[in-house]
Amino acid sequence: MNNFAYQIPTEIYFGRGQIKHLEESLLKFGHRVLLVYGGGSIKRTGLYQTIQTIFSQSGVESFELAGVEPNPRIDTVRKGVQLCRQNNVDVILAVGGGSSIDCAKVISAAVKYKGDAWDLVKNGNLIKEALPLIVILTIAATGSEMDRFAVISDMNTNDKLGTFSPLFYPKVSILDPEYTFTVPKNQTAAGTADIMSHIMERYFHNIEGAYVQDRLSEGLLKTCIHYGPIAYHEPNNYEARANLMWASSLAIDGITWRGNDVVNSAHPMEHQLSAYHDITHGVGLAIITPHWMKHILNEKTVGKFVDFGVNVWGIDSSLDPYEIADSAIKKLENFYASLDIPSTLREVGVTEEHLVTMAEKASNGLENAFYPLTSADVLAIYKASL
């Protein structure tokens, strides 16, 4: 197990009706609030009106950044920064999923930074100060509600970059599974794939003796495999929504990867897909992951696939290791298919056009991945996924 540091400063309020903590959470930091959200879903579900009522009851003056994109863009961050500065905002309230939260995180830091917000996306070390951030989560997927990461895109240059800072941890996150009842089926499926990808990215590591992390990862994967289909078919199933929501936070907060940190593989490959084709992140991950697995399965990695097959998918441990590995990958593919997630990149509009450039960009850093990948490897994985 590697050395590590671990701390989760975010205060989580989990469960039905936890929005009752919103007023006290906001007022700890001030009365002038920037409300950041995406599409119109928070208006359709009534959450927007609930928040407005709390604002007016507690004397909050609010300003709005609406329309944050599914892959949030640096131009939107810049708009948010301007709104904060013009209105002397004290605290940011992000309502939504990873897109709104990530956008709000970078706004929170860029307000306090003299240069352009994109600098902070390229280099998190420049972040020295940030406005406090409160989150109301409405989809279980990225884990951004309890982590220090943010991913922002510049569609002019087709760049989608991740950045991080300890100042990005939300001060408070309100996690009410009922807010996810209205998540569309395809987004429920994509969210589940995203959670699982966060776990698998670190589950496939080479760090000796990171046993406890592996066993916790398996527990979280089993939770997604059990409840993903239930939430997909019964959107109002509280138990399924609650388990997926808490799994999404725990998948990325550190218990699965502190001590066995390894460079992500599927995420950098998917980020290029989103940057060039603006596809749904979780769908891109689900399409690529099985092909990545097939590409890297060999005598060095098969042991990890055996763990994955036996402990996650319940495959008979007495079978041949490669049979277990192949069967585990097949089960993962079948699982995605059971959630009606497309299985090829063509289905989501990706063509051969930018593949070589994307593979070049994605492979930057992948020499340190669980199984090192060159741009030729990434290109092969993209082509197999087409």
Add this chain to the structure above:
Amino acid sequence: MNNFAYQIPTEIYFGRGQIKHLEESLLKFGHRVLLVYGGGSIKRTGLYQTIQTIFSQSGVESFELAGVEPNPRIDTVRKGVQLCRQNNVDVILAVGGGSSIDCAKVISAAVKYKGDAWDLVKNGNLIKEALPLIVILTIAATGSEMDRFAVISDMNTNDKLGTFSPLFYPKVSILDPEYTFTVPKNQTAAGTADIMSHIMERYFHNIEGAYVQDRLSEGLLKTCIHYGPIAYHEPNNYEARANLMWASSLAIDGITWRGNDVVNSAHPMEHQLSAYHDITHGVGLAIITPHWMKHILNEKTVGKFVDFGVNVWGIDSSLDPYEIADSAIKKLENFYASLDIPSTLREVGVTEEHLVTMAEKASNGLENAFYPLTSADVLAIYKASL
């Protein structure tokens, strides 16, 4: 799943050589430090000298509360309070396991409290302020390094009580598995039993749909079952010590019980044994737990024992539920026996003498346990454990 709140403010530095963070951690809070520790082991291992060197290099003035008992006593807490007040202490450094840490926690709050420290043990709500606490962990067991609990005994009245406060979270905990290489074999065994008990106390719950918590608990239990014997037989095995140490913290920080909180069963029963006979906490838990399980196994609880048997101990799920349950309890007994933990109370000096009184005291609150227990139930469990 129940509603819950969750936050882990403690900063963890985990791994070899993490004592390098001690100086910066202390100096954040001041120069006047109360060092709290137990027996002479920190002197024998050289850790005491290392700490003294850091103190003198960083200009720390230190005061000492040595000799904290394995079941820390309220008189020792009072001595610590006096030392803090006399010397105007800024920050407390606890070095050891749960005993030293728990003692330091109650000192930290009692210094700021006008009445007697025992008030705070009886009622954690009275705690409004506390000195900052830094921890260096030297045994994996209680999880006190990353939680808000403390257990203190008054041997005059044979009371051993738990108390808690959010102010009890250590500010920083340094977790270096190498510091546990010198833990005696019997304490390694007892520590493993203590970690497992923390997990099992909450694993056996009646909360519907707390699935993710159960799967994480199983992962932690498997870690203890895998590494307990390795650490017992190879005290210097870093991998085993590291996994047990991190499991001890995660077993109690909340991921196993936030959302499925239930009143402990074995702990209250064991606390009476320690209060009357000053036995090793983990040993008492290991003796009682299988008898508690046998006592409560019935048609209402058997499903949970099936999960326990199949998912933790790998028992064939196609067997009869009671066969699985019996076999799981037997495997737990065999596991404790493999660590040479006594299997009867008589072996550790407990007689029939106080059993009735102890059962009366222990059963207070157990009407809300996973399986409600009366004083007659507790007495039966004590007698079966004799």
